[in-house]
Amino acid sequence: MKNFIIKEFLQIFRDKRSLIILFGIPIIQVLLFGFALKNEIRDVPIAILDNSKDLYSQQLITKILSSEYFILEENVQSEKAIENAFRKGKIKQLIVIENNFTENLERENRAKIQLILDASDPNTAGMINSYTSAIISNFEREINPSFAGVPMIIPETQMRYNPKLDSVFMFVPGVITIVLMLVSAMMTSISIAREKELGTMEVLLVSPIKPIQIILGKVFPYVILSFISALIILGLAFTVFEMPIVGNIPLLLAESLLFIIMALSLGIFISTAANSQQVAMLLSMFALLLPSILLSGFIFPLKNMPDIIQYIGYAMPPKWFVIIIKNIMIKGNGIGSVWKETLIILGFTVFFIGLSIKKFKIRLE
Amino acid sequence: MAENKSNSKAVIVKDLVKKFGSFVANDHLNFEVDKGEIFGFLGANGAGKTTAIKILCGLSHPTSGEVNVAGYDIYKQRDLIKKNIGYMSQKFSLYDDLSIAENIRFYGGIYGLSRKKIKEKTAEYIEKLGLQAYTKSMVKELPLGFKQKLAFSVAIVHDPPIVFLDEPTGGVDPITRRQFWELIYKEAAKGKTIFVTTHYMDEAEYCDRVSIMVDGRIEALDKPAILKETYNAESMEEVFIQLARG
Numbered sequence: 001m002k003n004f005i006i007k008e009f010l011q012i013f014r015d016k017r018s019l020i021i022l023f024g025i026p027i028i029q030v031l032l033f034g035f036a037l038k039n040e041i042r043d044v045p046i047a048i049l050d051n052s053k054d055l056y057s058q059q060l061i062t063k064i065l066s067s068e069y070f071i072l073e074e075n076v077q078s079e080k081a082i083e084n085a086f087r088k089g090k091i092k093q094l095i096v097i098e099n100n101f102t103e104n105l106e107r108e109n110r111a112k113i114q115l116i117l118d119a120s121d122p123n124t125a126g127m128i129n130s131y132t133s134a135i136i137s138n139f140e141r142e143i144n145p146s147f148a149g150v151p152m153i154i155p156e157t158q159m160r161y162n163p164k165l166d167s168v169f170m171f172v173p174g175v176i177t178i179v180l181m182l183v184s185a186m187m188t189s190i191s192i193a194r195e196k197e198l199g200t201m202e203v204l205l206v207s208p209i210k211p212i213q214i215i216l217g218k219v220f221p222y223v224i225l226s227f228i229s230a231l232i233i234l235g236l237a238f239t240v241f242e243m244p245i246v247g248n249i250p251l252l253l254a255e256s257l258l259f260i261i262m263a264l265s266l267g268i269f270i271s272t273a274a275n276s277q278q279v280a281m282l283l284s285m286f287a288l289l290l291p292s293i294l295l296s297g298f299i300f301p302l303k304n305m306p307d308i309i310q311y312i313g314y315a316m317p318p319k320w321f322v323i324i325i326k327n328i329m330i331k332g333n334g335i336g337s338v339w340k341e342t343l344i345i346l347g348f349t350v351f352f353i354g355l356s357i358k359k360f361k362i363r364l365e
Numbered sequence: 366m367a368e369n370k371s372n373s374k375a376v377i378v379k380d381l382v383k384k385f386g387s388f389v390a391n392d393h394l395n396f397e398v399d400k401g402e403i404f405g406f407l408g409a410n411g412a413g414k415t416t417a418i419k420i421l422c423g424l425s426h427p428t429s430g431e432v433n434v435a436g437y438d439i440y441k442q443r444d445l446i447k448k449n450i451g452y453m454s455q456k457f458s459l460y461d462d463l464s465i466a467e468n469i470r471f472y473g474g475i476y477g478l479s480r481k482k483i484k485e486k487t488a489e490y491i492e493k494l495g496l497q498a499y500t501k502s503m504v505k506e507l508p509l510g511f512k513q514k515l516a517f518s519v520a521i522v523h524d525p526p527i528v529f530l531d532e533p534t535g536g537v538d539p540i541t542r543r544q545f546w547e548l549i550y551k552e553a554a555k556g557k558t559i560f561v562t563t564h565y566m567d568e569a570e571y572c573d574r575v576s577i578m579v580d581g582r583i584e585a586l587d588k589p590a591i592l593k594e595t596y597n598a599e600s601m602e603e604v605f606i607q608l609a610r611g
Contacts, residue, residue, distance in 0.1 A: 003474030007463065014462045014503075199456025203520075206422045206452040206529075207475050208444060 004209075004217030008191075012221060021187060026179040026229045030236045033175050041127055045073035046093040047085045052101035056111075060139050064095070069131050082116065092118045093128050105143070172237040173325040174296065176230055176256070177318045181292050184226045184260050186284035188219055188267030193280035196271075219264050226260045227253075246332030252325065255342065259321045262345050265352035266317075272359040292318035317348045373400045374433070375527050375558035376421065381430035383416050390416040392581040394430070400526070403549065403559045405569050405589075408578030409609045414562050417578075418531055421560070422452055435527050448476070451528040453520035455535035459512065461505035465496060468504060468519060476523035490518050510541035514548055521552065528552070530561040534568065546571050566602035575601070577608050584608045 012018045046064075050057050065072055073091050076082060085091055096114035098104070104111040115132055117125040195201040195218075204214050230253075237243040245252070270287065274280035295309065296318035305313070313319050320341040327333040335342070376398035383391040390413045398404045408414045419425040421434055423443045432439035435449040452458075459468050466487050473483040491497060494514050499507055507515065513533070521528055530549075534542045546568065553559050561572070569575050569589060576586040585592055585608055589601055598604045 003471050007460070007467065007471045010467060011460065011462050198458075198461070199454050200458050200460060202424065202454055202456075203452055203458040203472075204475070205424055206447065206450065207472075208447040208477070209475050 001209075001213050001217050004213070005220050008218060008221045011191075012225070018187065022183055022225050022229060023232065025182065026175070026233050027236065029175050029179060030172070030233050031240070041069050041131060043071050044069060044093065044128055045091045046070045046095065047074040047076050047091045048072060049076040049079070049082065049094065049096045051099045052097055054100070054102040056102040056105055056143065057097045059143075060097070060101075060113075060136065061095075063139050064132065064135050067131075067135055069128075069135075086116075086118060092125070093132065095132070172233065172241070172243055173322050173329060176233050176325060177259070177296060177321050178289070178292055179229055179233060180226055180256065180260055180321075181263050181288050181318055182284075183229055184222055184263035185267035185270065185288050186281065187225075188222050188264050189270035189274060189280040189284055190277050191222075192218055192268065192271035193274045193277050197276045215268060219268065222264060222267075223257075223260055226263075227257065230256045230260070243329075245329050247328035247330075248332075248334060251335060252328045255321070255324050255328065255338070258342065258345055258349070259317070259324075262317055262349040262352070265349050265356065269352045269356045269359070272356050291316050295319065296322050317345055320344045374398065375400045375402070375435060376404075376560065377431070377433040378417075378421075379431040381417070381420065381432055382428045383413075383420060383425070384428045389581050391420070391427075394583055396576055396583060396586055398558060398560060399573075400558050401553060401556045402574065403553050403561065403572045405572030405575035406560060406562045406578070407566075407569055407575055407605060408562075412578040412609075413581040414578055415531065418529055418560070418562060422450060422529055423447055435525075448523070449525050449527065451520040451523070451525040453516055453528070453530050453533055455532040459504045459516050459519060462503055464501065464503055465491065465499060465507075465515065468515075469522060472519050473522050478523060486522055490515065494518065509537060510544060513537060513541065513545055517545065517548060521557070525557070527558040527560060530559065532562055532564065534563065534565060542568070566600065566605055569601040569605070577605060579608055 012022070048061055050061060064070055070093075074085055076085050076094065079096075082094060082096075085094060094116040096116065098112045098114075101111050113136060115129060117129055192201075192215075195204065201214075205211065234245070234252075238245060266288070267284070270283050271280055274283055291312075295313040295316050324338045324341045324345075327338050331337075374397050376396075378394050378396050381391050381394040382389070392413075394417060406414055406418065416425065420427050420432060420439070423439065423446055427439065434446045437443075437445045437449070439446065460471070463471065469487045469490065470483050473486060478486070491500060494511065496507075496511060496515070499511070504512060504515070517530075517533065520530075534545055537545070542565070549559055549561070550571075561568075563569065572589065574586065574588050575592065576583050577592075578584065585595075585604070587595070592604050593599070593601065596604045596607050598607065
């Protein structure tokens with residue numbers, strides 16, 4: 001088996017494409033997602049209809065506009081003009097402040113603000129909504145720290161773990177998940193399929209070496225390389241994007257290792273079904289990559305999707321891993337809060353290994 | 366070549382049957398291969414050759430029947446059989462992106478050869494096959510003929526008493542094929558048993574004995590000269606066509 005591992009490493013390091021997939025893609029993905037594809041909001045054009053024009057309403061507007069998330073596109077003067085402001089298609093949000101804003105706040109501890117959003121892009125709208133609400137609730141605390149009768153719902157959960165609202169924090173767990181899935185499952189399935197395609201698998205099966213040794217020998221190098229890949233991503237997140245890792249690092253690494261092994265067993269399973277590298281590649285792409293990007297809740301929140309798609313999402317291992325690393329990395333939770341997800345991933349691992357063994361036996365008969 | 370003595374059989378097959386569902390791929394095969402013999406295993410595509418060779422190599426289980434390879438039982442002593450056979454298919458079975466020495470080291474390692482032995486073998490093969498110019502290159506850069514001869518040598522790196530060759534000369538030019546057969550003769554002369562399948566009927570003439578499979582059964586088995594006489598044919602090709610057409 002030692003020979004096997006040496007041979008496998010030699011082959012990986014001689015194949016430029018493998019190296020690019022192993023190390024180039026993770027780096028590019030982190031940088032891409034981190035810099036270019038940030039879905040955080042910045043300089044969103046908004047309009048304001050201030051019916052009060054008094055002290056607090058002016059203060060609140062100043063606070064919102066100085067947040068660097070929003071810029072004022074238009075001052076709307078009447079309710080009738082609201083429709084028109086949206087029709088122009090430029091503004092994403094319109095804030096309506098009621099009459100006698102300051103008076104209502106001081107006398108009745110109660111004031112109304114209406115947030116009207118352009119929801120043609122629901123994700124952005126949701127984000128703008130929570131940013132604005134957060135600023136408003138901040139404002140409330142400023143003017144009256146013991147203020148109880150709050151008119152707005154304070155979306156605390158959105159802000160707590162990501163106070164600067166940097167979306168890269170949300171992306172890193174997703175990128176790690178995708179890269180590990182890609183590297184582990186795709187690379188192993190391709191490399192096993194390659195042995196079948198070249199006919200070397202047959203020779204190996206004729207030799208005294210046991211099938212389990214063949215599989216372990218093929219998989220072991222990828223465990224190491226995937227793990228290094230994960231470390232690179234974490235390192236980049238930590239240095240380039242200054243992402244804090246709140247939780248227990250050994251736990252995070254152990255969970256990553258478990259996920260890698262799960263992805264590898266999935267890769268082995270794919271390779272039992274695929275006889276050529278192309279088929280293995282296509283299967284990995286369509287069976288793994290796309291669902292794990294689309295359905296893991298990493299770019300597109302699952303809760304915005306139809307029920308049936310959400311259920312399919314439950315069957316995607318990446319979804320659970322994203323939850324685990326978000327919990328550990330960003331919230332700093334321990335194993336106590338992620339044991340369920342960990343068990344699910346363990347279950348997937350056992351399931352894929354079992355299926356592969358079964359398929360392998362059928363082939364021998 | 367070794368004569369037909371009792372207790373000197375490399376392969377004994379009795380009533381071998383292999384079914385895939387209702388399809389009978391091997392229908393009560395009976396044959397013996399002597400030690401040191403070059404045994405040609407012929408048949409049209411789909412006649413059941415590959416199925417049989419896979420069973421002999423332990424890649425597939427027989428449905429019923431007795432099979433004995435290198436003196437070991439296929440049901441109980443599969444591990445011992447694996448140590449005592451070599452195998453090469455038409456796909457060459459070398460790793461293109463490894464060098465000659467790395468390939469030998471890998472396959473030698475799998476068969477549990479010592480590091481010293483592997484070194485000796487590497488030097489021996491490079492010398493014997495005239496590969497001195499290619500010691501630094503990857504196997505994919507070797508000319509086809511060299512590659513094939515190297516694949517054969519690697520298949521017998523652990524010095525097995527029996528070698529199974531599954532269409533070893535597929536897609537190779539006639540000169541290279543001839544050189545390859547010279548290599549086979551040399552090994553047979555050292556006492557190795559060669560079990561070879563082929564589509565080339567001129568190669569069938571090189572074998573000590575040949576069997577011809579048609580539709581899962583062995584229709585003929587004898588020395589090429591006797592087969593030609595029996596079927597009143599000029600060449601093995603004619604014998605084959607007569608039999609395959611039924």
